[in-house]
Amino acid sequence: MPYYIGDVIRKAEDLIARTPGQFAGSNIDVFTGKAVESIDTEGGRVKTSDGAAVPYDNLVIATGNRAIRPDIPGAYLPGVFVLKDLSDAIAIKRWLVEKGCRRAVIVGAGFIGVELSEGFRRRGLETTMLHRGRLPVARFDDELSRAVRDELVKNGVSFVERASVTAVEGGSGDELRVVTEDREYAADIVVFGVGVKPETTLAREAGIAIGPSGAVKVNFSQRTNREEIYAVGDCAEAYHRVRKDWVNIPLGDIANKQGRVAGANLGGSPRTFPGIVGGQSFKVFGLEAAATGIDEREALTCGYSPATHLMWGTFRTPTLEGEANMGIKLVADRSTGRLLGAQGISNVGAVSRINTLSVCLWTAMTLDEIGYLDLAYSPPYGGAWDIIHRAAQRLLRDL
Amino acid sequence: MPYYIGDVIRKAEDLIARTPGQFAGSNIDVFTGKAVESIDTEGGRVKTSDGAAVPYDNLVIATGNRAIRPDIPGAYLPGVFVLKDLSDAIAIKRWLVEKGCRRAVIVGAGFIGVELSEGFRRRGLETTMLHRGRLPVARFDDELSRAVRDELVKNGVSFVERASVTAVEGGSGDELRVVTEDREYAADIVVFGVGVKPETTLAREAGIAIGPSGAVKVNFSQRTNREEIYAVGDCAEAYHRVRKDWVNIPLGDIANKQGRVAGANLGGSPRTFPGIVGGQSFKVFGLEAAATGIDEREALTCGYSPATHLMWGTFRTPTLEGEANMGIKLVADRSTGRLLGAQGISNVGAVSRINTLSVCLWTAMTLDEIGYLDLAYSPPYGGAWDIIHRAAQRLLRDL
Numbered sequence: 001m002p003y004y005i006g007d008v009i010r011k012a013e014d015l016i017a018r019t020p021g022q023f024a025g026s027n028i029d030v031f032t033g034k035a036v037e038s039i040d041t042e043g044g045r046v047k048t049s050d051g052a053a054v055p056y057d058n059l060v061i062a063t064g065n066r067a068i069r070p071d072i073p074g075a076y077l078p079g080v081f082v083l084k085d086l087s088d089a090i091a092i093k094r095w096l097v098e099k100g101c102r103r104a105v106i107v108g109a110g111f112i113g114v115e116l117s118e119g120f121r122r123r124g125l126e127t128t129m130l131h132r133g134r135l136p137v138a139r140f141d142d143e144l145s146r147a148v149r150d151e152l153v154k155n156g157v158s159f160v161e162r163a164s165v166t167a168v169e170g171g172s173g174d175e176l177r178v179v180t181e182d183r184e185y186a187a188d189i190v191v192f193g194v195g196v197k198p199e200t201t202l203a204r205e206a207g208i209a210i211g212p213s214g215a216v217k218v219n220f221s222q223r224t225n226r227e228e229i230y231a232v233g234d235c236a237e238a239y240h241r242v243r244k245d246w247v248n249i250p251l252g253d254i255a256n257k258q259g260r261v262a263g264a265n266l267g268g269s270p271r272t273f274p275g276i277v278g279g280q281s282f283k284v285f286g287l288e289a290a291a292t293g294i295d296e297r298e299a300l301t302c303g304y305s306p307a308t309h310l311m312w313g314t315f316r317t318p319t320l321e322g323e324a325n326m327g328i329k330l331v332a333d334r335s336t337g338r339l340l341g342a343q344g345i346s347n348v349g350a351v352s353r354i355n356t357l358s359v360c361l362w363t364a365m366t367l368d369e370i371g372y373l374d375l376a377y378s379p380p381y382g383g384a385w386d387i388i389h390r391a392a393q394r395l396l397r398d399l
Numbered sequence: 400m401p402y403y404i405g406d407v408i409r410k411a412e413d414l415i416a417r418t419p420g421q422f423a424g425s426n427i428d429v430f431t432g433k434a435v436e437s438i439d440t441e442g443g444r445v446k447t448s449d450g451a452a453v454p455y456d457n458l459v460i461a462t463g464n465r466a467i468r469p470d471i472p473g474a475y476l477p478g479v480f481v482l483k484d485l486s487d488a489i490a491i492k493r494w495l496v497e498k499g500c501r502r503a504v505i506v507g508a509g510f511i512g513v514e515l516s517e518g519f520r521r522r523g524l525e526t527t528m529l530h531r532g533r534l535p536v537a538r539f540d541d542e543l544s545r546a547v548r549d550e551l552v553k554n555g556v557s558f559v560e561r562a563s564v565t566a567v568e569g570g571s572g573d574e575l576r577v578v579t580e581d582r583e584y585a586a587d588i589v590v591f592g593v594g595v596k597p598e599t600t601l602a603r604e605a606g607i608a609i610g611p612s613g614a615v616k617v618n619f620s621q622r623t624n625r626e627e628i629y630a631v632g633d634c635a636e637a638y639h640r641v642r643k644d645w646v647n648i649p650l651g652d653i654a655n656k657q658g659r660v661a662g663a664n665l666g667g668s669p670r671t672f673p674g675i676v677g678g679q680s681f682k683v684f685g686l687e688a689a690a691t692g693i694d695e696r697e698a699l700t701c702g703y704s705p706a707t708h709l710m711w712g713t714f715r716t717p718t719l720e721g722e723a724n725m726g727i728k729l730v731a732d733r734s735t736g737r738l739l740g741a742q743g744i745s746n747v748g749a750v751s752r753i754n755t756l757s758v759c760l761w762t763a764m765t766l767d768e769i770g771y772l773d774l775a776y777s778p779p780y781g782g783a784w785d786i787i788h789r790a791a792q793r794l795l796r797d798l
Contacts, residue, residue: 241773253776253783274771281775290775351780352751358774359758372673374640375757376680376689377652381750384652 013090039206041226058228060262061203061216065196065234065250070107074168079176080190083112092191101188102126105178107165109136111282111289113193114148117157118285127156128185130163130178139280139291141329143310144345148284155285198235198248211237215248220272222262230266232258239275242293242340242361243302249278277361278341281351290354293341293361296331305334309395315349315387317379324348326387330357330367330395337366337399339392353388367396412489438605440625457627459661460602460615464595464633464649469506473567478575479589482511491590500524500587504577506564508535510681510688512592513547516556517684526555527584529562529577538679538690540728542709543744547683554684595649597634610636614647619671621661629665631657638674641692641739641760642701648677676760677740680750689753692740692760695730704733708794714748714786716778723747725786729756729766729794736765736798738791752787766795 020030035049039061045053067082069075079099081092095101104120106113109131120127129136129152135145136152136159152159160180167179168190178185198215209225211217216231218224220239224231233255237246254276264271281290299306310329318324326346332339342357344350360370370392377384385393419429434448438460444452466481468474478498480491494500503519505512508530519526528535528551534544535551535558551558559579566578567589577584597614608624610616615630617623619638623630632654636645653675663670680689698705709728717723725745731738741756743749759769769791776783 251776253774256783257771274768276773279773279775281777281780283777283779288780290780292773292775351775351777352754354775355751355755356758359755359762359764359772362772363758363762363764365758365762369673372656373758373761374675374678374691375652376678376691376750376753377650378680378682378750380682381680381687381689384655 036202039202039208039229041206041208041229044228056228058230058266060266061208061224061229061231061235062233062255062259063199063202063235064255065198067192068195068197069192070165070194072165072167074170074176075192077168077170077176077190079174079188080168080192082192083116084196092189095189096123096125099174099188103187103189104128105130105176105185105187105190106193107178107190108193108195109133109159110193110195111137111280113191114152114284115282116191116193117152118155118283121156121285125189126158128158128160128187130160130165130180130185132162132164134161137289139295140289140343140345141295141308141310144289144327144329144343147327147345148287148289151285151287196234196250198250200235203231203235211246211248213237213246213248217246218258220274221265221270222258222273223265230262232262238273240294241275241277241364243298245302247276247278249276249280251280277358279354279358281354286347287345288348288350289345290351291341291343292354292358293331293339295341295343299331299333299340304340306331306340307334307395307398308332309391309398311387311391311394313387313390315353315382317383326350326353328353328387328391330391332367332395332399334399337368337396338364339367339370349387353386357388367392367399371396435601438601438607438628440605440607440628443627455627457629457665459658459665460607460623460628460630460634461632461654461658462598462601462634463654464597466591467594467596468591469564469593471564471566473569473575474591476567476569476575478573478587479567479591481591482515483595491588494588495522495524498573498587502586502588503527504529504575504584504586504589505592506577506589507592507594508532508558509592509594510536510679512590513551513683514681515590515592516551517554517682520555520684524588525557527557527559527586529559529564529579529584531561531563533560536681536688538694539688539742539744540694540707540709543688543726543728543742546726546744547686547688550684550686595633597647597649599634602630602634610645610647612636612645612647616645617657619673620664620669621657621672622664629661631661637672639693640674640676640763642697644701646675646677648675648679650679676757678753678757680753685746686744687747687749688744689750690740690742691753691757692730692738694740694742698730698732698739703739705730705739706733706794706797707731708790708797710786710790710793712786712789714752714781716782725749725752727752727786727790729790731766731794731798733798736767736795737763738766738769741790748786752785756787766791766798770795 023030036046038047045055047053067084104125104127106129117127136148163180169177171177176187203216209217216236218231218236222230222232234250240247261271261273279292296306296308308331312327314324316324329343331341344353371389422429435445437446444454446452466483503524503526505528516526535547562579564579568576570576575586602615608616615635617630617635621629621631633649639646660670660672678691695705695707707730711726713723715723728742730740743752770788
């Protein structure tokens with residue numbers, strides 16, 4: 001596929017430049033290149049980097065999160081990146097082109113690292129992934145994580161387990177060397193994908209309450225402990241309907257919904273945010289990976305009595321649309337029979353199953369009920385008993 | 400793709416022949432080639448075609464349904480088929496091969512006819528579909544049915560609307576002529592796909608209650624009006640959770656579930672069948688078609704106050720996995736805000752959305768809640784607001 005990187009960069013930069021203009025003629029003033037330095041909650045003003053004080057009746061904190069750069073030498077060298085927002089993406093792409101990169105090192109094997117490795121491989125880069133753990137995508141069961149690792153390796157990613165990065169060093173010219181406890185890896189570009197932290201400095205300094213997750217504490221209308229101040233998105237907590245607890249899960253769909261809830265309340269249409277169940281998906285080359293709810297460790301922490309079963313199987317007639325091979329793991333509570341979580345990896349169909357099961361979690365459905373759900377059966381897409389029926393019935397026998 | 404029709408036929412025939420043997424060594428006696436002619440409910444016996452009387456304590460009626468052959472001359476000529484069960488499929492395939500068929504006429508444009516047309520076109524047959532209505536797959540909104548028709552035509556099916564078939568005539572050799580009010584269509588094979596009727600003769604003659612749908616009336620444990628007699632599958636009714644009424648929807652997944660419920664009750668493990676929501680899907684060449692719940696006509700009949708909206712859109716980032724174009728129609732009740740039904744047509748993703756919405760119907764969810772469901776978002780598979788979020792929010796504005 002053609003990949004006009006120059007065009008992509010120009011389009012993205014153009015998008016950023018045009019943003020303020022899109023609000024021209026409305027009542028909305030948009031300022032860019034102007035950092036908020038503090039919130040004066042008593043005076044109802046925010047102070048900006050150019051010394052101005054902007055008054056507010058209501059304030060929405062949407063400061064997002066920041067990608068973590070580990071506290072090691074060389075973490076900020078030119079050619080060393082994180083991937084959090086559009087400007088990071090632009091910077092990475094520009095570096096790839098300008099330096100004619102051929103070797104990439106990705107530090108971390110979460111879903112950002114995994115997705116990025118596909119992008120690098122598609123551009124033909126030698127790609128090495130250094131991971132401090134044994135298997136990628138920690139949220140998943142080891143058996144499913146192994147399938148992800150095998151898919152990475154099959155597609156030419158050199159996956160290094162138990163790699164502890166201690167420094168990045170500049171080499172001759174633009175060459176970088178990523179140093180681990182065991183050896184060094186030469187690279188033309190290095191990207192850290194080792195997690196994110198909610199960006200709460202402004203809120204914290206203004207005395208706004210922070211929840212146990214480290215993100216801004218909000219209620220169902222997205223208000224903070226100060227009624228006139230809202231917080232939304234990656235910097236804020238969200239109610240988890242399975243944990244029955246407040247968490248910080250930085251995903252764009254949650255941020256969008258919270259933003260709309262805050263906006264509705266600000267605009268005078270009361271609305272509450274109904275919470276999340278932890279649905280998430282990503283693509284790793286030829287595989288769909290998706291998960292929802294909680295795993296057995298989290299379930300124990302919450303006070304549930306988890307039982308789990310992991311099943312491999314197909315769910316459609318292979319003669320029609322080709323094989324569908326899926327690993328699906330369910331977690332349920334022994335005391336109530338309710339589903340608590342699900343994970344799926346498949347060449348096709350995993351996201352679909354996890355979405356269906358997310359609605360089951362949303363309504364606190366039992367395995368017994370899931371085993372008899374009416375789904376849109378036909379052989380190219382599912383069996384008379386779909387794999388989620390079978391997985392639910394199978395785990396139910398263990399409860 | 401290679402298509403070893405001889406192998407397929409042999410495999411199917413072998414499967415049928417082996418069925419009795421699979422129960423050898425169990426307590427189950429399987430008789431084939433032996434028709435039950437009547438049920439003696441007072442004596443607790445069934446009478447078979449060979450004059451035997453088989454006693455029972457419990458009886459399960461699983462007589463299925465029969466495909467309708469219209470009452471017109473020539474409906475039973477050699478080369479004229481219906482497609483209901485494995486033996487029909489074998490007979491059709493055998494005829495295709497033995498007669499070297501090149502021209503097929505399908506009468507009817509329901510999902511059986513549509514699926515069959517794809518099979519015929521894959522074998523390279525000139526395929527004509529004669530339909531008494533204007534558009535195929537009556538369950539769907541006209542706008543979506545048009546997309547199905549266009550896909551048929553695009554793939555070489557000659558679709559004839561408003562065709563009223565009055566006779567099938569034998570011609571020279573094996574040639575058949577399908578006669579409509581307007582003209583004649585020459586064919587080497589003719590298949591009627593004009594609907595099915597529950598096969599209830601035995602039950603009816605034994606005085607077992609038949610429901611208003613024409614199928615055997617059952618309760619939640621699959622018992623008929625006689626406690627010792629069960630009925631399951633296409634010959635029986637099922638509780639429709641949206642209609643709150645008993646219906647006959649002949650689909651294999653419902654039959655499987657009802658069979659298991661009856662079996663559990665017979666085996667001493669009480670179980671009830673939780674009902675259906677009307678989920679259904681089929682493939683038409685490059686399109687997924689799926690529906691669930693009820694449409695606005697059915698909704699009116701039930702006493703709901705339906706509102707509908709049909710939206711076309713995409714739901715994933717086209718640069719990653721290619722375009723996804725989907726038409727989605729939602730039906731909701733104005734008085735409660737609840738979803739009542741959904742239909743989707745897409746090159747990809749329709750079945751997935753309809754399954755998710757089937758769970759929403761199962762739990763009587765409102766549009767407002769659907770608009771904020773937590774799904775497993777990532778750009779290759781969906782948007783931060785998925786098309787089902789957007790469709791629900793859009794229809795909600797009309798309520």
